Amino acid sequence: MKILVCMKQVPDMESKFKLSPGALWYDTADLAWRMNEYDEYAVEQAVRLKEQVGSGDITVLSIGPDRIKETMKKALAMGCDRGVQVADDAAMAKDPLAIAGIIAEYARSRDFSCIFTGMQSQDRGSGQVGPLLAEMLGLPCVTTIVDFAYNAGEYLVKRELEGGVRAIVKVKGPAVFTCQLGLNTPRYPTLPNIMKAKKKELLTVPVAELQKLAGQQETTRIFFPEKKGGGLVLEGEIGALADQLIAILKDKTSVLA
Amino acid sequence: MKMLLVAEYRDGKLLGSINELLGFAAGMAAEVAVFLVGKDDTLPKFAGRLYLAEVEKHLEYNPDGHKALLLQAVEKEEPDLIVFSHSSYGWDLAPRLAFALGASQISEVVAVEGGGFIVPACNAKLRRQVKSLTKGTVLTLQVGAFPAADNSDTPPTVVPIDTDAAPLVRFQGYEAAAEGGVDLTKAGVIVSAGRGIGKPENVAIIAALAAALGGEYGASRPVVDAQWVEHNRQVGTTGQSVTPKLYVACGISGAIQHLAGMKKSEFIVAVNTDRDAPIGEIADVLVVADLKQFIPALTEKIRSL
Ligand SMILES: Cc1cc2nc3c(=O)[nH]c(=O)nc-3n(C[C@H](O)[C@H](O)[C@H](O)COP(=O)(O)OP(=O)(O)OC[C@H]3O[C@@H](n4cnc5c(N)ncnc54)[C@H](O)[C@@H]3O)c2cc1C
Ligand SMILES: Nc1ncnc2c1ncn2[C@@H]1O[C@H](COP(=O)(O)O)[C@@H](O)[C@H]1O
Numbered sequence: 001m002k003i004l005v006c007m008k009q010v011p012d013m014e015s016k017f018k019l020s021p022g023a024l025w026y027d028t029a030d031l032a033w034r035m036n037e038y039d040e041y042a043v044e045q046a047v048r049l050k051e052q053v054g055s056g057d058i059t060v061l062s063i064g065p066d067r068i069k070e071t072m073k074k075a076l077a078m079g080c081d082r083g084v085q086v087a088d089d090a091a092m093a094k095d096p097l098a099i100a101g102i103i104a105e106y107a108r109s110r111d112f113s114c115i116f117t118g119m120q121s122q123d124r125g126s127g128q129v130g131p132l133l134a135e136m137l138g139l140p141c142v143t144t145i146v147d148f149a150y151n152a153g154e155y156l157v158k159r160e161l162e163g164g165v166r167a168i169v170k171v172k173g174p175a176v177f178t179c180q181l182g183l184n185t186p187r188y189p190t191l192p193n194i195m196k197a198k199k200k201e202l203l204t205v206p207v208a209e210l211q212k213l214a215g216q217q218e219t220t221r222i223f224f225p226e227k228k229g230g231g232l233v234l235e236g237e238i239g240a241l242a243d244q245l246i247a248i249l250k251d252k253t254s255v256l257a
Numbered sequence: 258m259k260m261l262l263v264a265e266y267r268d269g270k271l272l273g274s275i276n277e278l279l280g281f282a283a284g285m286a287a288e289v290a291v292f293l294v295g296k297d298d299t300l301p302k303f304a305g306r307l308y309l310a311e312v313e314k315h316l317e318y319n320p321d322g323h324k325a326l327l328l329q330a331v332e333k334e335e336p337d338l339i340v341f342s343h344s345s346y347g348w349d350l351a352p353r354l355a356f357a358l359g360a361s362q363i364s365e366v367v368a369v370e371g372g373g374f375i376v377p378a379c380n381a382k383l384r385r386q387v388k389s390l391t392k393g394t395v396l397t398l399q400v401g402a403f404p405a406a407d408n409s410d411t412p413p414t415v416v417p418i419d420t421d422a423a424p425l426v427r428f429q430g431y432e433a434a435a436e437g438g439v440d441l442t443k444a445g446v447i448v449s450a451g452r453g454i455g456k457p458e459n460v461a462i463i464a465a466l467a468a469a470l471g472g473e474y475g476a477s478r479p480v481v482d483a484q485w486v487e488h489n490r491q492v493g494t495t496g497q498s499v500t501p502k503l504y505v506a507c508g509i510s511g512a513i514q515h516l517a518g519m520k521k522s523e524f525i526v527a528v529n530t531d532r533d534a535p536i537g538e539i540a541d542v543l544v545v546a547d548l549k550q551f552i553p554a555l556t557e558k559i560r561s562l
Contacts (some may be wrong), residue, residue, distance in 0.1 A: 014531055128352040
């Protein structure tokens with residue numbers, strides 16, 4: 001069974017972001033990079049599927065500059081068999097259609113039985129790449145899955161809806177799934193697996209070979225949300241902070257009365 | 258400006274989200290038509306054309322069939338904007354329709370400004386202004402970002418639509434969220450643990466503060482996903498919606514899906530090491546501190562009051 005996982009490298013969301021007005025995005029200097037959280041579930045599900053069927057071949061694909069290779073190695077250490085870096089220094093500026101188009105171009109002739117993406121990326125967060133990819137390939141797609149089972153060419157998955165309700169959906173492969181938080185418990189790569197991953201194939205394909213579609217939207221401004229004010233910010237020594245907060249709670253709420 | 262708004266139907270009911278879409282359209286003085294796969298006994302209230310497909314035939318989840326139906330409505334209306342709620346129905350269907358139309362899709366719009374749409378980025382720490390380069394544009398609107406319209410008394414004019422497009426996926430029905438256990442909606446004080454607690458052992462310090470305040474403890478999603486806390490304590494869009502007198506968010510960044518479940522609390526305190534965490538936007542008090550030191554110190558002092 002041939003499986004494709006799409007993975008994006010994103011900055012740690014606890015970073016102090018600076019703006020890069022020329023690039024109309026955040027400044028990439030001094031950021032810690034990691035695997036998009038939703039894609040960790042996608043990688044894990046791909047590895048579990050391969051383990052279940054007993055054979056298979058997992059390609060992890062990521063579009064971006066050279067630094068993404070570090071994160072791709074984590075996916076290889078988690079159990080993917082091969083990495084494909086679509087080398088693109090301008091990936092950050094691409095809209096979901098352009099990104100999905102590149103992935104579709106790679107996937108079209110390769111007969112993947114199952115494709116996983118995250119439900120959204122943590123930085124851009126459009127949630128579009130998975131369903132767009134499915135449309136481009138003419139495949140069925142189920143988004144936001146929190147449960148996954150495979151049996152004889154058929155998938156039984158659960159989509160998460162508002163309030164925690166789930167919709168149960170059956171679909172025949174090949175198909176695309178977008179993974180929601182909590183789908184599984186992503187494994188930590190073990191030291192032996194990290195060593196093994198170093199020997200796995202990590203191909204680089206220039207983006208020009210795969211990019212056939214132009215984007216359809218553009219970012220025209222990037223800014224910090226206005227601070228609405230009102231809220232009090234307390235900083236300082238722990239004991240003094242606790243006293244200050246207790247005084248405020250006594251004054252503004254009835255919970256300490 | 259012409260808009261086609263996409264209403265949602267779940268478990269035999271029309272969802273209230275259509276009123277926010279109508280509010281958005283009213284704010285832009287747009288002419289509206291609405292699309293619904295539903296039933297004629299619960300229709301949205303607005304003056305205009307309602308493209309209605311039968312839910313018995315087309316099911317509540319059948320994105321390929323609903324896309325085919327939507328394409329018919331779009332062909333008749335030729336709208337400038339096709340507007341969905343950024344919900345499990347909307348973010349699933351919107352990109353498929355956009356692709357079929359060759360239109361761009363802009364996700365999770367929170368405001369309209371200068372011919373562009375404002376969307377959040379990086380867990381609400383940043384905002385982008387995005388402009389569409391295509392003739393028609395598909396939008397999904399962040400839930401709660403636009404005020405709901407007052408219901409009009411005029412009923413819509415129903416235009417029935419139908420298709421024989423075969424579904425690619427087979428919807429089998431719903432599974433209810435796990436029930437039982439604690440009912441957070443009744444708690445007067447809720448102290449919630451976020452990923453910032455770092456390890457499962459630290460749930461105890463959050464629970465201890467909750468007990469000292471005579472309340473309950475809750476959690477954000479990652480803490481529940483990691484099975485450090487049971488699901489019925491999760492606060493947010495896919496958990497509980499709560500309105501206690503006091504909500505203390507400990508090590509919670511303030512993602513929109515968490516805020517949706519607690520922002521109506523009477524008084525909100527956040528404890529976070531990151532002064533820029535988006536939770537600061539809605540907190541009455543943001544304590545910039547390491548919760549592992551601060552919460553036990555606070556609990557100790559409250560106990561000895
Ligand atoms: C469709 C959908 C539905 C969702 N539904 C929900 C939902 O119902 N509920 C929900 O909560 N989330 C939900 N989420 C997930 C949501 O988007 C966020 O990922 C989640 O809320 C983040 O949880 P968090 O704030 O605990 O973790 P993070 O975002 O990782 O934040 C951790 C915070 O802890 C702080 N911190 C770290 N260490 C310390 C320390 N020692 N002391 C103090 N602070 C510290 C950090 O500065 C950071 O702000 C949903 C997501 C999607 C896509
Ligand atoms: N640059 C990229 N390289 C590989 N996969 C990506 C990239 N950007 C987005 N994706 C995939 O598409 C999913 C949804 O992203 P988005 O539409 O940006 O929210 C992510 O979780 C990834 O699986």
